[in-house]
Amino acid sequence: MQQTLAFQSAVAQTQVPLPDADVQYFPRWLADDAAEQLKIELQQQLDWRQDQIRLFGRMVAIPRLQAWYGDAGLRYSYSGLSLTANPWTANLQQLREQMQQLCECRFNAVLLNWYRDGQDSMGWHSDDEAELGEQPVIASLSLGQPRRFMLRHKSEPASHELALGAGDVLVMRGDTQRYWQHQVPKQRQLAGDRINLTFRYIDSALAVSKRLG
Numbered sequence: 001m002q003q004t005l006a007f008q009s010a011v012a013q014t015q016v017p018l019p020d021a022d023v024q025y026f027p028r029w030l031a032d033d034a035a036e037q038l039k040i041e042l043q044q045q046l047d048w049r050q051d052q053i054r055l056f057g058r059m060v061a062i063p064r065l066q067a068w069y070g071d072a073g074l075r076y077s078y079s080g081l082s083l084t085a086n087p088w089t090a091n092l093q094q095l096r097e098q099m100q101q102l103c104e105c106r107f108n109a110v111l112l113n114w115y116r117d118g119q120d121s122m123g124w125h126s127d128d129e130a131e132l133g134e135q136p137v138i139a140s141l142s143l144g145q146p147r148r149f150m151l152r153h154k155s156e157p158a159s160h161e162l163a164l165g166a167g168d169v170l171v172m173r174g175d176t177q178r179y180w181q182h183q184v185p186k187q188r189q190l191a192g193d194r195i196n197l198t199f200r201y202i203d204s205a206l207a208v209s210k211r212l213g
């Protein structure tokens with residue numbers, strides 16, 4: 001892990017041209033072999049859960065596996081559940097430090113989503129939970145199967161789409177969550193799996209959150 005991450009290449013960055021948003025894309029932030037090795041380690045080491053949410057009064061399994069890691073004692077709310085983050089593993093801690101350098105900000109938690117195949121997905125949402133603050137910086141690292149990542153403006157007819165592939169980093173900041181939503185739609189023909197990590201800064205004092213599948 002230490003070694004492969006060190007192979008990370010000089011980073012090319014592009015600003016994604018969206019109104020009312022601040023989104024940077026770092027394609028291949030991790031080289032292919034480092035991304036593949038990291039994916040295997042995360043699959044094996046982490047405490048993956050199949051969470052359920054209450055939807056229209058029924059409990060429904062969300063269409064992906066999830067894991068939460070963060071600073072000691074950090075609690076987060078998720079669809080009525082209040083859970084304590086798992087302690088940082090060595091590789092997540094190292095990634096956090098690299099993401100903090102890249103983004104020039106602090107992160108105290110990471111949410112991981114494991115899309116087992118193209119049937120797994122995440123619906124339209126903004127990362128706008130109160131505990132993330134007004135202008136959250138969300139740093140996303142993707143591993144494995146490339147997937148569509150779609151963005152749409154909440155009140156204008158503006159939209160955008162990226163293919164997030166292995167090793168790609170996407171950083172959303174400023175007013176992005178305020179004016180835009182994003183989703184990872186199902187792509188039923190795809191058999192490959194994908195892991196996405198989103199580094200965040202959670203201020204538990206700020207409030208209780210809401211989030212749907």
Ligand SMILES: O=C(O)CCC(=O)C(=O)O
Binds near residue numbers: 113182198
């Ligand atoms: O899987 C992705 O690329 C997006 C994940 C996401 O939007 C989230 O964790 O809030």
Ligand SMILES: [Fe+2]
Binds near residue numbers: 125126182
């Ligand atoms: Fe999100």
